[in-house]
Amino acid sequence: MTTIDVVIFFGYLIGITIFGSSFYRKNKTSSAFTLGDNQIPGWVIGMSIFATFVSSISYLALPGEAYMSNWNAFVFSLSIPIAIVVALYFFVPHYRKINSPSAYTYMENRFGSWARIYVSTCYLLTQLMRIGVILYLLALAIHAIFGWDIATIIIVTGLTVIIYSVLGGIQAVVWTDAIQGIILIAGALFCIGYILVYLPGGPEQLFAVAMEHDKFSLGSFDLNVFESTFWVVLIYGTFINLQNYGIDQNYVQRYVAARNDEEARRSVLYGGLLYIPVSAFFLFIGTALYTFYSTSAGQIPADLMEASRSDRIFPYFIVHELPAGITGLLIASIFAAGMSTISTSLNSSATVFLTDYYERFFKREATDKDSMQVLYISSLLVGTVGIGIGLSLINVTSALDAWWKLSSIFSGGMLGLFLLGIFTRKKNVKGAITGVIAGILVIMWLSLSKLFQLEETLGYQIHSYLTIVLGTTVIFLVGFLMSLMRSNSTSS
Structure with missing residues (x-):
């Protein structure tokens, strides 16, 4: 790592924090914090939905998966259009009609308060662990690149996201998501171009090696429930994506935050469809890296060939093969993927605390000042617990x-x-x-x-x-x- 890489990395970290925090002036009410006063452009919400799909885990795991095996993971992306169609014709108009910041108001209307508490509790527990896991795995990747202390990385990353998420509310979250989404797409495209240029045989060699080793396979088409076949991944992806679009607070909150029904539908369509080619980019990077290292265009340590360490292959390439400056940008894009997911979890969890607990059971007629205090405190609390979980996962x-x-x-x-x-x-x-x-x-x-x-x-x-x-x-x-x-x- 060169000085310019470190400068670019920290420049990104500081810049995104200042940019997100700048929305503090527009974030004086609970409606602004949770829904952006319904004034957020549809394309920004769409990019935010896309960024929510992509975490730093996807950024690292998909190339590693393609390197070690094939494109079976891409079948998950192919299931997204199924969920999008259901979301466009049912989920979006359904939640827009309810017009509640919480995805779980419907559950109480349908089955009573127990259902709302059950589902919202499941959601909050999931988000806490999600934040901790992403912080931990992101720290592992950065530790492998820079050699920095894992605990320090977890704390600094967590505090950075907490600062701009608390100060800027959902407007900071979706706008920083949009920027981070653009950065990670640009980083993936650059890596693809770089590998294709520096392969001795060019693109033809890549496709020849990949086809020879069946690297583009989507998996077996056998009706086998014991293996990761095409059909198993497709069914799994359909259920997961129906859950994402149908009951995940991260998505539902964005439906309601859109200016109107048309922009809400457009954001769902564009945000989901964008993930399909981008996930293909990440898998293509893994396939390209397989060709790059198997043809002796580059050398890779033997210990990274273990399946449990496959998510470190792409970071290794970034550090040892890319030119100075670009390396820092790519590391920033990995951070971008993780930070966008964490900031989304912080804002949505705070919204659930306010709407499903505080306003429902403690103070039905809460003033806006009371609501903002709850949102600030719960965001800080969720972020702190997430950092604690991340630290507890070390080793x-x-x-x-x-x-x-x-x-x-x-x-x-x-x-x-x-x-x-x-x-x-x-x-x-x-x-x-x-x-x-x-x-x-x-x-x-x-x-x-x-x-x-x-x-x-x-x-x-x-x-x-x-x-x-x-x-x-x-x-x-x-x-x-x-x-x-x-x-x-x-x-x-």
């Missing part, structure tokens, strides 16, 4: 792996209950509660059996991607059948 990779397996417990329960609310007309609270309990038990069983490696004893090994699919399906079917039984008993 505890088993805990990190366990969290990603158990996170499906929260997400599966949320989506299943939401779908139950959509497709059942009568308010059957007992059926909903029974469905949630049954679904969570299924999800916990599948997750824990993998966590404690019980698959061989049990005689099965269903792919972990299907955990949320099965759990969500059980919640919906049990709740739906109980609602149907109640309807028949009432009519008889």
Whole structure:
């Protein structure tokens, strides 16, 4: 790393903090903090939705995945249009009509306050761990590049995002997301161009090597639930993206923040569709790096060839192959991907604290001053806890792996209950509660059996991607059948 790289990196970090904090003057009311007074341009919201899709994990993991295997992960992106169509014709008009900053007001209207508390609690727990995990993994990448202390990186990054998120509210979040999205796209495109230029055989060599080693494969098309086939990833991606667009506060809050229904729909369309080619860029980088190093155009340490260290391949290339100045820009783009995700989680979590807890159970007629205090304090609290979780994960990779397996417990329960609310007309609270309990038990069983490696004893090994699919399906079917039984008993 050269001095100019360090200057560019810190220049970005300071610049984005000052820019985000500058929205403080427009952030004097709770409506401005949570919805930007409904004056945010649609293209900015679209870029923010895109940036929410892309975290620093995607920036590092997708190239590593393509390097080690193939383009099977791209099938997840191919499922996005399915969720977009549902969002355009149902989710966006649905939430725009409710006109609440919280995605979970609907759950209370449908099943009662317990449903709102359950789903919002799941969301908050997910966001806390998400912030901690991203801070930790981002610090690992930066530590590998600069050699800086991991704990220091976690604290500095966390505090930086907290400062501009608290001062600037959602306007700071979406505008910085837009800038960070542009930076990470530019960085990916530059890397692709650089590799193609410096390969001895040019693009022809890249495609020849990739085709020879089946690097562009989307996975097996067999109907096999035990492996990461095309169909398993497609079904998994459809459920995850329906959850994102249908009940994730990060997305719903942006629908409501748009100026009008048309801009809200346009932001959903553009933000989701933009991720598809960008994810392909990241996978193409991984394939290009495979050709770059396998043809001796560059040398890579043997220890990075382990599957568990694949996310360090791209950072290694950035540091050792790119020219001075560009390296700093690419490191900044990795940070941009992580910071955009964290800032979104901070603002949306604070909004949930205000609307789903404070205004619902503590002070229904809260003044705007009271609301702003809650938003500031909750943002700071969520950020601080997230930093603490990130620090606790240092050198505890088993805990990190366990969290990603158990996170499906929260997400599966949320989506299943939401779908139950959509497709059942009568308010059957007992059926909903029974469905949630049954679904969570299924999800916990599948997750824990993998966590404690019980698959061989049990005689099965269903792919972990299907955990949320099965759990969500059980919640919906049990709740739906109980609602149907109640309807028949009432009519008889």
